[in-house]
Amino acid sequence: MEEVEQISVFSENKPGKLKRVTEILKEKGINIRAITIASSNSYGIIKILVNNPLKAYQALKEKGLSVALIPVLAVEIEDKPGGLSKIAEVLKEHNINVEDAYGFVIQSHNKAVFIMKVEDIKKTRLILEGENIFLLTRRDLYEI
Amino acid sequence: MNQNSNIEFISRESLEKLQLSRLKETLRRVYSFSPFYKNLFKKEGLTPSKIKSLKDLPLIPFTTRKDLRENFPYGLLSIPLNDVVRLHTSTGTTGKPKAVFFSRNDINSSAELIARSMKMTGAEKGDVFQNMMGYGLFTGGLISHYGAERLGLLVIPAGAGNTERQIELMFDFKTTVVHITPSYALYLADVMEEKGFNPKKDFNLRILYLGAEPYSEKTREKIERIFTVDAYNSYGLSEMNGPGVAFECKYKEGMHLWEDNFIMEIVDPSTGEPLKEGEEGELVLTSINKEAMPIIRYRTGDLTYIYPEKCNCSRVHRRISRIKGRADDMLIIRGVNVFPSEVERILMDLPEVGRNYQIVLDRKKDLDKMKVRVEIKRDFFDGSLDHLKKVEIKIKAKLKDELMVTPEIELLEPSSLPRTTGKAKRIIDKREI
Numbered sequence A: 001m002e003e004v005e006q007i008s009v010f011s012e013n014k015p016g017k018l019k020r021v022t023e024i025l026k027e028k029g030i031n032i033r034a035i036t037i038a039s040s041n042s043y044g045i046i047k048i049l050v051n052n053p054l055k056a057y058q059a060l061k062e063k064g065l066s067v068a069l070i071p072v073l074a075v076e077i078e079d080k081p082g083g084l085s086k087i088a089e090v091l092k093e094h095n096i097n098v099e100d101a102y103g104f105v106i107q108s109h110n111k112a113v114f115i116m117k118v119e120d121i122k123k124t125r126l127i128l129e130g131e132n133i134f135l136l137t138r139r140d141l142y143e144i
Numbered sequence B: 001m002n003q004n005s006n007i008e009f010i011s012r013e014s015l016e017k018l019q020l021s022r023l024k025e026t027l028r029r030v031y032s033f034s035p036f037y038k039n040l041f042k043k044e045g046l047t048p049s050k051i052k053s054l055k056d057l058p059l060i061p062f063t064t065r066k067d068l069r070e071n072f073p074y075g076l077l078s079i080p081l082n083d084v085v086r087l088h089t090s091t092g093t094t095g096k097p098k099a100v101f102f103s104r105n106d107i108n109s110s111a112e113l114i115a116r117s118m119k120m121t122g123a124e125k126g127d128v129f130q131n132m133m134g135y136g137l138f139t140g141g142l143i144s145h146y147g148a149e150r151l152g153l154l155v156i157p158a159g160a161g162n163t164e165r166q167i168e169l170m171f172d173f174k175t176t177v178v179h180i181t182p183s184y185a186l187y188l189a190d191v192m193e194e195k196g197f198n199p200k201k202d203f204n205l206r207i208l209y210l211g212a213e214p215y216s217e218k219t220r221e222k223i224e225r226i227f228t229v230d231a232y233n234s235y236g237l238s239e240m241n242g243p244g245v246a247f248e249c250k251y252k253e254g255m256h257l258w259e260d261n262f263i264m265e266i267v268d269p270s271t272g273e274p275l276k277e278g279e280e281g282e283l284v285l286t287s288i289n290k291e292a293m294p295i296i297r298y299r300t301g302d303l304t305y306i307y308p309e310k311c312n313c314s315r316v317h318r319r320i321s322r323i324k325g326r327a328d329d330m331l332i333i334r335g336v337n338v339f340p341s342e343v344e345r346i347l348m349d350l351p352e353v354g355r356n357y358q359i360v361l362d363r364k365k366d367l368d369k370m371k372v373r374v375e376i377k378r379d380f381f382d383g384s385l386d387h388l389k390k391v392e393i394k395i396k397a398k399l400k401d402e403l404m405v406t407p408e409i410e411l412l413e414p415s416s417l418p419r420t421t422g423k424a425k426r427i428i429d430k431r432e433i
């Protein structure tokens, strides 16, 4: 199964970087599913989910940006109170350390997607699936 | 052994004898011809005949950059103007440049020092020398060119800049030897990689001469690794007729300063008092083999020390250490002395750090702020903010430990700082005095 991949772009916190990134992607006909920014005081990372991660990665790299392609887990949760707590419990139970996480909502489906970066992605997948937690595939993400 | 290489291995005694006779001749000429020196000697109640041994040299006052500027253009000229065949100017930062004149013999003797230096590092007939020093008013380009031709190398007068053409020339003509500034060498490697070349394997380079700006031992190692070459440090200045004043031999431990052409002293930069071998201070040079414009006891502004021990190569000419910085480059940050070259040494030691950096100084509420902007290495970025933060903390701690000043660190993308083809602009001082 193909893992969902996130695009991470190094960004100096100066205006224009985000615009530049989205423009490059637009030019290549790549659709952005979600975008979030994590930042420290003078620099940050733009995290993007797109419908074609590899193409996005290559396009950004070609333009000289510092970019990384990172496999992540995309968990579908119901967009209602408590949706996340079950996942949190399972992760805690199995001692899985989440290095990075963020969520976004799919308006049309009334569903929320929770993106996680963990150390051992395969092991975590097996554990979550064992607990009947639904993980999105690349295709699922494209077709949102 | 021919006569030219002989001079490198004569006894200390013979060398000093030669120095004294050349010094005396030089003093006679400047005294009788240069209005500046005539005046200077008169003010001190001196005549050339009072200088009887090398020990008497400190009786003569220093010549400073200010003297050169104030007596611009002909004040230090020591031969008739119609015997001058060349004018160079030195890259001045402010005000009038310094004019330097050459007689035909001066061109030859300066070229000879370059030929001697290149030969010392193993360059020979059959080598292809691509000279990336700026041609024109700067002495670095033309004098290196003449020296290399004198040694019989095939010279490509590429000059500075136009990086893509440089790479093309290096590739097409299998360049083996390059004279280059360290910052440009790093930039060149960057562009090679961007163009899909492997700097280690796709070229025939074997010797690099680095000079014209201060840099650290770490930078040399980095450059040697990137290109798999031997990189030799060199030292020169226009006021002393160009790039061949001191060069490293194959042992790469300090630069042999050609004492048959120059008398060197090391002095305390603030008091001008002489310092001993091994003590760090400002280099003072007297040119003793120049006709058109010899300079006596010139305050170079460059900080170095003389190696007290003899080099393994057994050359008689003593060695100076790599230039730590210019006496007037030293930054004073909250009362602490900081040399940009120290910052560079520390940064280049960190594997996550790329090839370019910049120091920005500012003053907020009467407090000096030092910000170091660092490009991270291209293959280091893995998309993790955590890793970036760790690198930031590591750089900060390293600099703080060694400099006693806590800088602010700004991480930058590779190749995001303004690139340079000549001397790098590493320091931006926004503090108002």
Ligand SMILES: [Zn+2]
Pocket (backbone or CB within 6 Å): B249, B250, B251, B256, B311, B312, B313, B314, B315
């Ligand atoms: Zn030696």
